Amino acid sequence: MLYAKTTAAQKRIDLRSKLNSGKLQQFPGAFNPLSAKLIQDKGFDGVYISGAVLSADLGLPDIGLTTLTEVAGRAKQIARMTDLPAIVDADTGFGEPMNVARSVQEFEDAGLAGLHIEDQINPKRCGHLDGKAVVDLNTALKRIRAAADARRDENFLIMARTDVAAVEGTAAAVNRAKALVDAGADAIFPEAMHTLADFEAIRNAVEVPILANMTEFGKSELFTAEQLSGVGINMVIYPVTLLRSAMGAAERTLETIRAAGTQQPAVAEMQTRARLYELVDYEGYNRFDSAVFNFSAPQQFVTQLEGQSDLKANPNLKANPDSKESDING
Numbered sequence: 001m002l003y004a005k006t007t008a009a010q011k012r013i014d015l016r017s018k019l020n021s022g023k024l025q026q027f028p029g030a031f032n033p034l035s036a037k038l039i040q041d042k043g044f045d046g047v048y049i050s051g052a053v054l055s056a057d058l059g060l061p062d063i064g065l066t067t068l069t070e071v072a073g074r075a076k077q078i079a080r081m082t083d084l085p086a087i088v089d090a091d092t093g094f095g096e097p098m099n100v101a102r103s104v105q106e107f108e109d110a111g112l113a114g115l116h117i118e119d120q121i122n123p124k125r126c127g128h129l130d131g132k133a134v135v136d137l138n139t140a141l142k143r144i145r146a147a148a149d150a151r152r153d154e155n156f157l158i159m160a161r162t163d164v165a166a167v168e169g170t171a172a173a174v175n176r177a178k179a180l181v182d183a184g185a186d187a188i189f190p191e192a193m194h195t196l197a198d199f200e201a202i203r204n205a206v207e208v209p210i211l212a213n214m215t216e217f218g219k220s221e222l223f224t225a226e227q228l229s230g231v232g233i234n235m236v237i238y239p240v241t242l243l244r245s246a247m248g249a250a251e252r253t254l255e256t257i258r259a260a261g262t263q264q265p266a267v268a269e270m271q272t273r274a275r276l277y278e279l280v281d282y283e284g285y286n287r288f289d290s291a292v293f294n295f296s297a298p299q300q301f302v303t304q305l306e307g308q309s310d311l312k313a314n315p316n317l318k319a320n321p322d323s324k325e326s327d328i329n330g
């Protein structure tokens, strides 16, 4: 019931050991807290919180319009609904190095297991679009140094994303990845890699875990988990996949209603009421509710209380022995 039981500190420890397991960790992007529950239910390793999804959810393009407060607030809502570690996309860190430091502490307080900060200039854009520009190496390193110094939990994962490959090529990305690790990055996210050989070049250059971004309609081919494991990748994200699937289904259902005058033909594709209730643990709340209504104080306690004036004034304070069941089908 309510929020997940695993503490943020434990999730960070779990993330570290997952990344050291030698097994590829799959992190689908949650587009809301409910989908984070689904990701856990389906047995995934962690939850990714995408900047592209958060912006799209607000009806905005992914060009750095969202604020730290908005992203941290939503990331907290998502992270607290799952026992899995959640990683958030912190874009360029929301400002200068001092702002990056504050962002790290906000995300720690929001219960995240880690974040990534990229080396694009502001306004940033989707890593798979053309016409990106990156900051100079020194500025990129300062962002990561500030992030690493600011964290209070040493297990909070600071991942450096570099977008330099699309601008200057894979060799430049290799050099930048090495320098970012020296500056304190715990992991590297090389953005917009075209081939498995590109990933391999980064793998051979650094010792730390590497993330692969399998976003659709982008620059990378959609490599399988097996292919990515084969070149030593530690973590893969499917950042916008669930949002795209859900929005695709929503479009088709709207078209069905327009055409047929009813949603009936689309019902078979929908998540059922029962499945939704299972995901939000409706039964658990119902049991809690019944337990409260069934509660009755021991007799000697009731007798003592009966002499007291506030009980005389408000007889409703007396324990009610009648059970009241809510109807979960309502």
Ligand SMILES: C[C@](O)(C(=O)O)[C@H](CC(=O)O)C(=O)O
Pocket: 049, 050, 051, 052, 053, 062, 089, 125, 126, 127, 128, 213, 215, 216, 218, 239, 240
């Ligand atoms: C990973 C990413 O940063 C995101 O915000 O999810 C995006 C994904 C996308 O736009 O497809 C990216 O820049 O790759």
Ligand SMILES: [Mg+2]
Pocket: 050, 051, 052, 062, 089, 091
């Ligand atoms: Mg992003």
